[in-house]
Amino acid sequence: MASYSDFVMRDEDIEQAADLFLTLWQENIRLWATEKDLLPHAELAALLEVPLDTKPDAGEDA
Amino acid sequence: MTAEPQDTARPWGEIEAQIRGPRPMSLHLANSLMIWREAGAGVRRLRAGTGMWHLGVRDSLEALKGLMRTEEDWQRLYAAVEKKASGRADTMLRGIAKYIAHPYKRPESAAALALKIGSCRLYDFGGSGKPILMVPSLINPHYVLDLKPGRSLAAFLKERGYRPYLVHWYDPGEEELRFGIGDFVMKRLKPFLEHVAGVAGEAVPVLGYCMGGTLTTALAARAGDMVSKLALVAAPWDFDTKKPHAGKKYAPVMAEALAKLPTGMPLPVDAVQTFFTSVDPTLNDRKFRKFEAMDPSSEAAEFFVALETWANTGAPLPRKVAEETMLGWYRDNTPGRGAWYVGDAPVRLEDITCPVWIAAPEEDRLVPQESAYAMLDGLPNAVAHDPGAGHVGMMVGSKARTGLWEPLLKWLEDDHAA
Structure with a gap:
């Protein structure tokens, strides 16, 4: 019969998962920041002319 | 040369005494603090299947997500991430404070x-x-x-x-x-x-x-x-x-920034440093967290201070x-x-x-x-x-x-x- 500990992660595993997540989280930002081209002011302004509440993903996490 | 030139330059030590940490400080602090403050929200996005995950990390994050099998797992992960993220931010701040307070002064060569x-x-x-x-x-x-x-x-x-x-x-x-x-x-x-x-x-x-x-x-x-x-x-x-390289990407943005500066005004050091930050906006956070753990009396720590000060000094x-x-x-x-x-x-x-x-x-x-x-x-x-x-x-x-x-x-x- 399966015990409670078979279904619940150990504390050390959670700690390790949290460390891994944070490293990947920062790496995700680094990768996007260094690979995406920056928008010149005119292009950024043009993009922002789209009303935010009419965008299809309005309210969603970006 | 008929006469010895006079050296009236300010010693570098004086110039460097004005350097206070990574420049622009506000940009580096904002980068780091926002990354760690948002980390908890990142966990929620991972769980919900939303968020923009770069291909370079997507598989690893999916594997991590697969380990979370119960509501309790997610809650504990969220709590651990929040706590550790806050800890990383604190470590980064301590690292910068330790750098600023470090007594190392680069010896000028006899030239x-x-x-x-x-x-x-x-x-x-x-x-x-x-x-x-x-x-x-x-x-x-x-x-x-x-x-x-x-x-x-x-x-x-x-x-x-x-x-x-x-x-x-x-x-x-x-x-x-x-x-x-x-x-x-x-x-x-x-x-x-x-x-x-x-x-x-x-x-x-x-x-x-x-x-x-x-x-x-x-x-x-x-x-x-x-x-x-x-x-x-x-x-x-x-x-x-x-x-691709940062300079090429930044060129159109820098062109606009230059056009807005008053006529003849030189490009400020902090603008140049912002340009360099674009190469890797997360680098300073990682560097200063690593420095925080260093023995301040070690050569490695002195080297860090010497190099960081060089990188932040400019005209x-x-x-x-x-x-x-x-x-x-x-x-x-x-x-x-x-x-x-x-x-x-x-x-x-x-x-x-x-x-x-x-x-x-x-x-x-x-x-x-x-x-x-x-x-x-x-x-x-x-x-x-x-x-x-x-x-x-x-x-x-x-x-x-x-x-x-x-x-x-x-x-x-x-x-x-x-």
């Missing part, structure tokens, strides 16, 4: 002022060795070529029979503030070269690092009779590389220089297209007839190797060398001696007549 023109100075390391002219970038101070004992290319060359002459650009004076890059080459570097060649009584080797390498390329094209060999270390030439870029580099070089690739003017004519690689050594590492994130190696096509007598480290690490890091200094020395000593 004598040989020549001063405007605000620019030429320092002589002395001795009876063969004179060599060393030219740093206009962006950061000269001393990356002479960082500290054991981490100084200038000292290394002196120990091995050379007499280094090192250019110090300093803050641009009234005259230099009106300079373009060509003026620095023709009105500063050329007289410095004349002085060094005069001491030697013959043509001398010239070494240029980073932007200083691009400047010395023009110098060798304009005053080739005084240059016996040209060593270029991470010197950008072709800015239209296939490999405003004269407006014309900023426009030439950001727009002319990065955006329009004038050097690579043969359209970069120094004096009244474009700089042509075929005018450089001396042996040329092009050192450029594959892992350089500031100057792509491809950009530096592009010169090989136009130079009749050039060889390439990969120092096997990063842009700054190759000059002062643990691999500098075997990766750059010793191969450079061997190349300088080789007879290239054949």
